[in-house]
Amino acid sequence: MASYHARSNSLPSRPHPVIPEFEEQLCRLRAFEAVSSSASTSISNKLNGLEDLLDCVDRLLVLPLNQQALSEEKHQKWVDQILDGSLRLVDVCNIAKDALSQTNESNQLLQSVIRRRRSSAAEFSSEVKKFLTSRKVVKKAMHKAIDDLKAIEINPINKDNGTTAIVSMLREVQEITHTVFKSLLSFISGPKPPSKSFISNILRSNRIEEESQLNEFARVDAALKKSDSMHVENAQNQLEELELCIQDLEQGLETLFRRLIKTRVSLLNILNH
Template sequence: MASYHVRSNSLPSRLHPVIPEFDQLLCRLRASETTSSSTSTSIRCKLSELEDLLDYVERLLSLPNNQKAFSQEQHEKQVDQILDGSLRILDVCNIAKDALLQTKESTQELQSIIRRKRGGNIELSSTVKKCLTSRKVVKKAIHKANEQLKGIENNTFNKDNETTAIVCMLWEVQGVILVIFESFLSFISGAKSRSKLGGWSFISNIMRHNKVEEESQLNDFASMDATLNLLMSPKMKKSDSLAVRNAQNQLENLELCIQDLEEGLESLFRHLIKIRVSLLNILNH
C-alpha cells in the first residue's frame, strides 16, 4: 500500500486560509487508509473527499508564491516525477471507468433477459457465461491498473532540504490518491469482500428468505460474482426461479452502485485533468 509522509514542515498558515482545511482533510484521508471498510458508501465518500482535497490543491496552485516555488529549476526532477505520476493516475482512472462501463453493460443485458422472461423457466446460461467472461476481462484490466499504481509507488521522491512545501504537498496528495485508487480497484474487482464469505456458504445464505447478516458485508460487485456463479451451479437447478429473482435484485443494486461510482470517478477525473493542466501552465511560464 502506498504511503507518502514526506513533508517536514507544513505550508505556512499565513499564506492562505484554505491551508488548515487542506491539512485537516489530508489527515482524515490518511487515517482512512487504516480502515477495512469496503462498502459502496465508504468508497464514494472517499472519492468525494479526495475531490475536495484536489479542489484545495487547485486553489493553492493559483497562489503566486506557490507558483514561483513550484517553477524553481532545482525542483525540475521532482516536478517531472509528480507529472509522470499524474499521467499514470489518469490512465488508471480511465481503466477504472472502462471497468465500470463494461460491468454495467454486461449486467444490463442480463437484466433485460430476466425482465422479458419474467423470471420464468428460461435458459440464462449463455448470457451468464458472457457476464462471467466480462468480469474476467475487467479483473485482468484491474490487475494491470494495480501494476501501474505500484510503478508510481516505487518511484522514489527525491526530497532534500530545499524542497518547498508546495512540492511536498503535491507528492503527499499523490500518495493519498494511490491508496484510495487501490481501495477502489479492489472494490470493483470484488476481491477483498469475497474472502469474507464465498463459495457455497454464500450461495446457501443467499437463498434464505431471511437474509443473513454476512450477506450485507459483501460489496455489490462480489455479490454479483457470487450470484452469477450461483446461476451456473448444478445445485441450483431446482431453484431457478428463486435464483433468478435474487439475481435480478442483485443486478439492480449493482446498477445503482455503478452509477454512483461513475459519477464520482468522472468528477474526480476532471479535477485531476485541471491540476495537471495547471502544473504544465506554471512550468511553461
C-alpha cells in the same frame, strides 16, 4: 502532522487559509483509508474526499509564491515526477471508468433477459455466462492496474533539504491518490476467491456470513455462479443494487477525472510560463 508553513520558507509566515483546509482534508482521507470497509459508500467517500483535496491543490497553485517555487530549477526533478505520476493516475482513472461502463452494459443486458418473462432458461444461462466472462476480463484489468500502481515508486522528500511546502504537498496528494485508486480497483474486482481446501472446511453459516460482507460486485458474482430458476429473483435484486452502485461510482470518477486533468494542466501552465 507538522504544519507546512513551519517547515517552509516558500509560504508566508501567516499561512494561507487553504493550507489548514488542505491538511484537514488529507487527514480525513487517511482516516477513511485506515478503516476497512466493503461498503460502496466508503469508496464514494474516498472519491469525494480526494476531489475536495484536489480542489485545495488547485487553489494553492494559483498563489504566486507557489508558482514561483514550482518553476525553480532546483525543483524540476520533483515536478517532473509529479507530472509523470499525474499522467499515470489519469490513465488509471480511465481504466476504472471503462471497467464500470463494461460491467454496467453487461448488467443491463442480463437484467433485460430476466425481465422478459418469455426468455428461455437457455437464454438466461447464456447471458449469465457472458456476464461472468466479462467480469473475468474486468478483474484481470483491475489486478494489472493495481500491480502497475504498486510498481510506481513515490520517493519520500527530505523536508529538511530546502524543498518548498507546495512540492511536499503535491507528493503527499499523489501518494494518497494512489492509495484511494488501489481501494477502488480492488472494490471493482472483488476479493480473490479463497482456496478450495479452505472452502471445503468452513461451515455453511460461515459462508453465509462471509457473503453478507461482500460488496455489490462480489455479491452479483456469487449470486450468478449459483443461479438457477430458484435464484433468478435474488440475482435480479443484486443486479439492480449493482447498477445503482456503478452509477454512483461513475459520477464520482467522472468528476475526479476532470479534477485530475485540471490540476495537471495547471502544473503544465506554471512550468511553461
